Amino acid sequence: MLLATAAAxxxxxxxxxxxxxxxDAEFGIEAKVRDPLTGxxxxxxxxxxxxxxxxxxxxxxxxVAAFGGREGILRIAARTVELSEADPRIAAIFAxxxxxxxxxxxxxxxxxxxGAGCDYTGRDMxxxxxxxxxxxxxxxxxxxxxxxxxxxxxxxFAAQNRLLAKLAPMAREVVxx
Amino acid sequence: xxxxAPCLATLCSLLGDAASADPQIAxxxxxxxxxxxxxxxxxxxxxxxxxxxxxxxxxxxxxxSALGDAGLRLGRAExxxxxKLLLTNGVATAEGSSGGGLAxxxxxxxxxxxxxxxxxxxxxxxxxxxxxxxxxxxxxxxxDRLELSYARADFDTRKVGALLGIGEGxxxxxxxFGAKLRLAGDLVYGAAAMPQIAIGIEHKRSRDGALVRxxxxxxxxxxxxxxxxxxxxxxxxxxxxxxxxYTKANELGLLGFGAAGAGHExxxxxxxxxxxxxxxxxxxxxxxxxxxxxxxxDDWIDLFAAYALTRHLTVTAAYVDLGAIATIPGQRGGFLSxxxxx
Numbered sequence: 001m002l003l004a005t006a007a008a009x010x011x012x013x014x015x016x017x018x019x020x021x022x023x024d025a026e027f028g029i030e031a032k033v034r035d036p037l038t039g040x041x042x043x044x045x046x047x048x049x050x051x052x053x054x055x056x057x058x059x060x061x062x063x064v065a066a067f068g069g070r071e072g073i074l075r076i077a078a079r080t081v082e083l084s085e086a087d088p089r090i091a092a093i094f095a096x097x098x099x100x101x102x103x104x105x106x107x108x109x110x111x112x113x114x115g116a117g118c119d120y121t122g123r124d125m126x127x128x129x130x131x132x133x134x135x136x137x138x139x140x141x142x143x144x145x146x147x148x149x150x151x152x153x154x155x156x157f158a159a160q161n162r163l164l165a166k167l168a169p170m171a172r173e174v175v176x177x
Numbered sequence: 178x179x180x181x182a183p184c185l186a187t188l189c190s191l192l193g194d195a196a197s198a199d200p201q202i203a204x205x206x207x208x209x210x211x212x213x214x215x216x217x218x219x220x221x222x223x224x225x226x227x228x229x230x231x232x233x234x235x236x237x238x239x240x241x242s243a244l245g246d247a248g249l250r251l252g253r254a255e256x257x258x259x260x261k262l263l264l265t266n267g268v269a270t271a272e273g274s275s276g277g278g279l280a281x282x283x284x285x286x287x288x289x290x291x292x293x294x295x296x297x298x299x300x301x302x303x304x305x306x307x308x309x310x311x312x313x314x315x316x317x318x319x320x321d322r323l324e325l326s327y328a329r330a331d332f333d334t335r336k337v338g339a340l341l342g343i344g345e346g347x348x349x350x351x352x353x354f355g356a357k358l359r360l361a362g363d364l365v366y367g368a369a370a371m372p373q374i375a376i377g378i379e380h381k382r383s384r385d386g387a388l389v390r391x392x393x394x395x396x397x398x399x400x401x402x403x404x405x406x407x408x409x410x411x412x413x414x415x416x417x418x419x420x421x422x423y424t425k426a427n428e429l430g431l432l433g434f435g436a437a438g439a440g441h442e443x444x445x446x447x448x449x450x451x452x453x454x455x456x457x458x459x460x461x462x463x464x465x466x467x468x469x470x471x472x473x474x475d476d477w478i479d480l481f482a483a484y485a486l487t488r489h490l491t492v493t494a495a496y497v498d499l500g501a502i503a504t505i506p507g508q509r510g511g512f513l514s515x516x517x518x519x
Contacts, residue, residue, distance in 0.1 A: 135290065135291070135292075136260075136290055136291060136321075136363075136366070137260035137290040137291075139366070140260055140261065140262050140290070141260075143262065144262070147455060157414065157452065157453065157454050157455070158414050161411045161412070161413075161414045161452065162411070162412055164411045165369065165410075165411035165412035168365060168366050168367070168369075168411055169366070169367060169368050169369070171363070171366035171367060172366070172367055175366075
């Protein structure tokens with residue numbers, strides 16, 4: 001009798017789960033959380049070094065000036081990522097990656113390579129691109145977007161090419177198929 | 178019983194409430210509904226910024242590709258998908274291969290990337306002091322590996338024809354079948370010291386067999402073998418090319434091949450070009466040639482400018498100095514070529 005009473009009581013007390021239940025928490029799934037300060041997702045630890053930038057920097061103040069200094073090159077990097085995210089040829093490659101981090105690390109890399117006094121804190125080209133399955137056509141699309149960003153920023157063509165000259169040899173590490 | 182009774186009473190009252198409540202209609206009644214105003218069209222997206230005047234002027238040409246950049250497929254290969262950077266497919270040479278106008282380069286023609294098939298068509302006119310050259314051809318590129326080309330050249334002797342005793346306006350005609358295979362390297366990417374390297378052949382057939390033999394040529398057809406190395410040196414915005422050609426062709430083959438006692442020789446074609454923008458390049462070329470017939474055949478020189486009007490259309494203009502042709506010296510003039518590539 002008591003058992004039946006308890007069962008009935010339980011049946012009556014059964015409620016639909018509340019709206020907005022955090023199912024990830026219920027099932028113990030750990031969500032990646034953006035760092036509140038930087039807005040980036042955490043990455044596995046790695047050795048930081050300017051050598052990861054993949055080339056030695058220029059030492060030419062005139063070249064840095066052609067890119068509009070440190071602020072100029074950082075803007076160009078961010079714009080390149082922006083154009084690529086909107087580029088139907090390669091947007092899918094960027095969709096699953098941390099664009100906040102890419103904008104920062106690409107900015108650091110380009111800034112370091114033209115000799116505008118940044119340190120590159122990202123990973124090396126080979127390990128970053130290892131699982132992306134990039135083709136030379138993807139690379140060409142990115143180059144066109146970088147050229148467009150540099151053109152928008154009014155960088156002279158010869159200076160544009162000097163930056164590309166630093167990046168072109170990295171194709172061996174980036175293109176995997 | 179004393180506990181369960183109120184419980185059941187609660188349950189019954191709940192059920193009763195549910196039963197007595199008005200049925201909820203989850204849809205809007207249609208028949209007597211007040212007329213619904215048509216949905217207001219969403220505000221139009223902001224108009225894209227006006228393109229530069231040049232782009233606006235060329236906008237109709239950009240869509241000139243009837244095939245578009247869409248994915249046509251031939252087996253596993255993508256047809257006419259494109260993907261090359263502007264000008265990296267070179268421009269058509271006088272012999273139909275991709276290169277710089279007069280010199281053959283290691284580039285593979287067509288706009289295709291690895292895994293794709295591309296093609297290009299070209300037409301070239303050269304106006305010299307005494308002669309006129311017209312050539313046109315077609316080229317198929319397979320990935321970044323193979324290029325197959327055909328070109329037909331018509332060389333009009335105009336008034337000089339009478340002087341040479343072959344009749345005014347006599348035209349020499351030449352068919353050139355070319356093949357080029359990329360062996361290693363990349364024009365743009367990879368180490369600056371590693372050029373794109375390609376070997377190739379050009380099989381040429383003069384259509385004036387009897388006449389060229391009468392002029393002293395040993396044969397009406399012949400095959401050139403070429404080895405080319407080409408690199409875009411981005412740090413200097415320079416494109417450098419060197420080609421070795423093993424040939425016995427007289428004036429590219431227009432005047433036949435070889436002569437008594439003269440066979441294949443090794444010759445050199447060099448190009449140096451400066452990139453003004455991603456669309457424009459200016460340069461100079463030099464091409465050495467044999468003089469098997471003893472007609473004073475000269476080495477060739479050109480100064481050229483190429484411009485990619487769109488991804489598909491490239492025009493090349495050049496000043497050429499072809500020296501003496503068939504003993505008539507001072508053959509300088511203009512070179513104009515258009516290439517459409519997919």
